[in-house]
Amino acid sequence: MNHFWIILIGALVGSSCSILGCFLVLRKMSMIGDAISHSVLPGIVIAFLISGSRESLVMMFGAAAIGLVTVFLIQMFQNSGVQADASIGVVFTALFAVGVVLISLYTRQVDLDLDCVLYGEIAYAPWDMLHFGGTSIGPKAVWGVGASFLLNILVISLFYKQFKISTFDPALAASLGIPVVFFHYLLMSLVSISTVASFESVGAILVVGMIIVPAATAYLLTDKLSRMIMISIILSIVSSLLGYYVAYLLDASISGTMVAVTGVLFLVALFFSPKHGVLIKKWSRRKLLQQN
Amino acid sequence: MAFPLTVNNLTVAYQKKPVLEDISFRVPEGKLIGIIGPNGAGKSTLIKAILELIPSITGDVAIFGESYKKTRKRVGYVPQRESVDWDFPTDALDVVMMGRYGHLGWFKRPDKKDKAHAMECLDQVGMSQYAHRQISQLSGGQQQRVFLARALAQDAEIYFMDEPFVGVDAATEKAIIALLMKLKSQGKTVLVVHHDLNTVKEYFDWIMLLNVKLIGIGPTEKLFTKDYLQKTYGGSLTMLDSNTSPIIVSPR
Numbered sequence: 076m077n078h079f080w081i082i083l084i085g086a087l088v089g090s091s092c093s094i095l096g097c098f099l100v101l102r103k104m105s106m107i108g109d110a111i112s113h114s115v116l117p118g119i120v121i122a123f124l125i126s127g128s129r130e131s132l133v134m135m136f137g138a139a140a141i142g143l144v145t146v147f148l149i150q151m152f153q154n155s156g157v158q159a160d161a162s163i164g165v166v167f168t169a170l171f172a173v174g175v176v177l178i179s180l181y182t183r184q185v186d187l188d189l190d191c192v193l194y195g196e197i198a199y200a201p202w203d204m205l206h207f208g209g210t211s212i213g214p215k216a217v218w219g220v221g222a223s224f225l226l227n228i229l230v231i232s233l234f235y236k237q238f239k240i241s242t243f244d245p246a247l248a249a250s251l252g253i254p255v256v257f258f259h260y261l262l263m264s265l266v267s268i269s270t271v272a273s274f275e276s277v278g279a280i281l282v283v284g285m286i287i288v289p290a291a292t293a294y295l296l297t298d299k300l301s302r303m304i305m306i307s308i309i310l311s312i313v314s315s316l317l318g319y320y321v322a323y324l325l326d327a328s329i330s331g332t333m334v335a336v337t338g339v340l341f342l343v344a345l346f347f348s349p350k351h352g353v354l355i356k357k358w359s360r361r362k363l364l365q366q367n
Numbered sequence: 368m369a370f371p372l373t374v375n376n377l378t379v380a381y382q383k384k385p386v387l388e389d390i391s392f393r394v395p396e397g398k399l400i401g402i403i404g405p406n407g408a409g410k411s412t413l414i415k416a417i418l419e420l421i422p423s424i425t426g427d428v429a430i431f432g433e434s435y436k437k438t439r440k441r442v443g444y445v446p447q448r449e450s451v452d453w454d455f456p457t458d459a460l461d462v463v464m465m466g467r468y469g470h471l472g473w474f475k476r477p478d479k480k481d482k483a484h485a486m487e488c489l490d491q492v493g494m495s496q497y498a499h500r501q502i503s504q505l506s507g508g509q510q511q512r513v514f515l516a517r518a519l520a521q522d523a524e525i526y527f528m529d530e531p532f533v534g535v536d537a538a539t540e541k542a543i544i545a546l547l548m549k550l551k552s553q554g555k556t557v558l559v560v561h562h563d564l565n566t567v568k569e570y571f572d573w574i575m576l577l578n579v580k581l582i583g584i585g586p587t588e589k590l591f592t593k594d595y596l597q598k599t600y601g602g603s604l605t606m607l608d609s610n611t612s613p614i615i616v617s618p619r
């Protein structure tokens with residue numbers, strides 16, 4: 076049973092992150108996922124200190140709030156003339172550092188293991204069961220990550236049109252009366268929430284992998300946004316499945332292996348994709364040369 | 368009958384220095400109007416300010432006598448081609464369909480009718496055979512046509528187009544201008560940012576001369592003179608003089 080739960084958690088984390096990842100990659104903002112996943116740390120610590128509980132929901136709100144602050148700060152620095160990548164770097168390292176300092180200051184009160192936050196431990200996730208009326212209803216992580224997955228599916232499919240046009244052509248979107256800024260922050264809230272919901276099980280750094288890599292891979296494989304999203308979800312599910320078994324065979328870190336598999340799939344796509352593949356391009360060029 | 372476009376005392380600044388200063392004008396119905404001025408004159412800014420894409424410091428804009436918020440559906444917009452990422456995973460037809468989004472409301476998806484309409488618009492710009500081609504695999508001129516088709520799909524009564532002729536060959540340019548003339552003959556108002564002074568007389572019945580301030584707006588034959596152009600372009604304009612029809616050697 077534990078095999079199943081771990082794979083399910085991995086697949087849910089992957090799917091929920093890669094849906095958002097598609098939009099981040101297309102907005103050339105994939106590093107924002109990285110930034111948010113680090114800068115939510117102080118939000119979690121502060122939420123923990125205020126509420127005194129490790130209740131996921133409280134932490135999630137704390138993190139989502141800081142996630143939005145992150146995006147807002149990055150935007151503000153950018154508007155005042157700082158380079159985009161520099162402002163992302165400054166904001167998330169500073170906030171992450173604040174989180175590290177907070178944890179070290181309150182080590183006694185805060186039962187948060189920095190290693191655990193960063194690298195997560197999906198192997199233990201199945202033991203933390205959620206109980207309802209005395210009976211166990213599955214691991215907490217499944218419910219947390221599952222909820223964020225459903226939230227992402229719901230919001231993205233409800234506003235698919237708006238997200239698509241404000242990603243492709245924000246000027247036209249705004250001129251049509253679509254609140255582009257609102258959707259920007261809505262997307263960022265989803266990223267924050269998904270990150271927090273996921274990091275307990277797979278760790279913050281590895282969430283970043285699931286946000287960027289399946290989406291970047293899917294981008295190589297199709298010319299249609301809806302298909303890109305579908306493919307990225309499938310890739311992330313395949314990665315968690317394969318990743319789990321490889322980790323099992325090698326006795327390696329499970330979440331680490333899952334993300335490593337996404338990387339391998341990316342390389343495969345990079346070389347063999349029918350449209351953008353490196354090999355296909357070379358091959359068709361050679362064929363053309365031979366013809367002449 | 369309200370004017371399609373009325374602008375009063377519009378001033379816009381990105382930083383301290385205004386890039387548009389106290390612009391006031393009115394545009395009558397059924398005119399094809401060229402917006403002309405040197406690089407950095409504020410042509411794109413003027414369009415963006417009218418469409419409330421950027422805030423203005425002072426001034427107000429009325430479209431058909433009402434605020435833009437109320438008249439959005441009657442306005443079509445063609446941004447500069449470089450303003451979007453052409454590597455986006457989508458095809459030509461889908462881009463044109465985006466022109467319909469304004470008419471769809473919040474939750475409705477485009478349906479068969481919208482698709483057929485978009486296809487018709489692609490056909491009008493001679494691009495129907497490329498409907499399902501990925502947009503990065505279109506040439507610059509074809510991309511421009513797709514943008515134009517998208518504006519047509521907006522079914523607007525007043526159009527703002529930012530440099531629709533950039534990177535377009537002579538045949539495409541003629542095809543586009545024929546289309547704009549057709550829109551005009553249907554009583555629509557079209558404002559076009561244009562750079563090639565050699566074709567101004569042929570294309571536009573009105574022109575607007577802009578260089579931070581409004582130099583003039585009115586019938587082409589009245590405003591397209593050496594004096595006005597010199598005022599607009601300053602020293603950067605060289606002309607072979609023949610007072611009534613200036614032949615431009617280097618417009619930039």
Ligand SMILES: Nc1ncnc2c1ncn2[C@@H]1O[C@H](COP(=O)(O)OP(=O)(O)OP(=O)(O)O)[C@@H](O)[C@H]1O
Nearest residue numbers: 381382386404405406407408409410411412413560
């Ligand atoms: N986002 C921005 N931030 C700061 N200044 C800007 C911005 N966009 C434009 N400007 C400045 O505003 C002025 C007007 O720019 P605008 O793009 O409207 O000119 P334009 O007439 O469209 O020029 P072109 O013919 O090159 O397209 C320029 O001096 C430009 O430097």
Ligand SMILES: [Mg+2]
Nearest residue numbers: 410411412529
């Ligand atoms: Mg411009």
